Amino acid sequence: MIDLKKTDLCYPDVELYYIIYTSNDRDEVISYNVINTNQCFSAEYEPIDFYDNEQEWIKVLKEHNITP
């Protein structure tokens, strides 16, 4: 997992995957998606985890009973 908090990310070298949680306890996922290499993502929201490994991202989502 990549440690990014304040986010103003643009044109990543590789696709980045993120998971947004309702709170820092990370019990509840409220959204997830991928940032493509032609995209920018901006947020001031802390409970977001980023992954550059899709399988790792999928594994975490499945732990929350989500199949992307």
Place this chain on the structure above:
Amino acid sequence: MSWYANGMGIPMIPQSGDGPTPPGPSTGLQFVYEFDGLNQYVGGLTVQGLISRTADVDWGDGTSLTGTTGFITSNYSTAGDYTITIDNITNSDQPIESQVLKYLLNYGVDAKARIKEILSFGTSITWVNTFSMLNDNSRLTHVDLSTLNIRAFDPATDPSQNPVYRTNANFAGSFDNMPLLTTLDFSDFDFSNFIQFSSIAGNCPNLNEGVIFGPNNDFSSIGKNEIVSSIFLYDLSNLNQKQLSTEQYDLLLNRLDATYVPSGVTFYTLLNVGSVQYSSNGSTARANLVATGKMLITDGGQI
């Protein structure tokens, strides 16, 4: 990966043009229906739509019904396009009943595939539950969104509604699979009761005139829902740069910045426009929306 620094921009000044004044829209739901000479029914058009309510129906062939209710059908004898008007609908603003009103436009694959134009949603009609209201209308070329009045569900007055559907002052899942649609003109659309705006215009390959916003669009109601308090979605990621131009994205950002009001510490809105880019005209608004508007924005960056 790389990091991106926003530049300061000049807020866009929307332009408006003068032109001839068009005739006023119908007070009733009015649409053009293609009858192929074989199908005697308007695809179950009013099977559900007029249960527990009455309406006047002009079939566009010189015949009409007044104060009719329940199951009714057209009786066309010649193939052609007919302009159907359904007016003076009673109880149109009651959610349980008007929830099925959308089936007037959406009920039955055969029927909705024959709707070629929606000329008016009816200035006298208040629509409720617009979730997936329009999709798979494969011959639809034009829809007049300026006449669409939508109200949100009110838990105080709509207690029988499933809470999930109280969010349905939205277009989630709408305008999908419309291969002949060339534009979605929201410039005069009243978003003021609009809570969510997501996943629109998937598989609309001819949407070349694009999605159009206007200088008076009011997005102040995004997320005003007591059931889902954490996040709301404005997902236009189905659109490409041609379908949502930089100019229109700039305008959307500026209108959001001018009207959107975050409503709680746990409330955030996702805005996703795919790879559509903004310009310096939208950069300040975008920065404001992220910093103070609690928006999480995905786009194609600044040109």
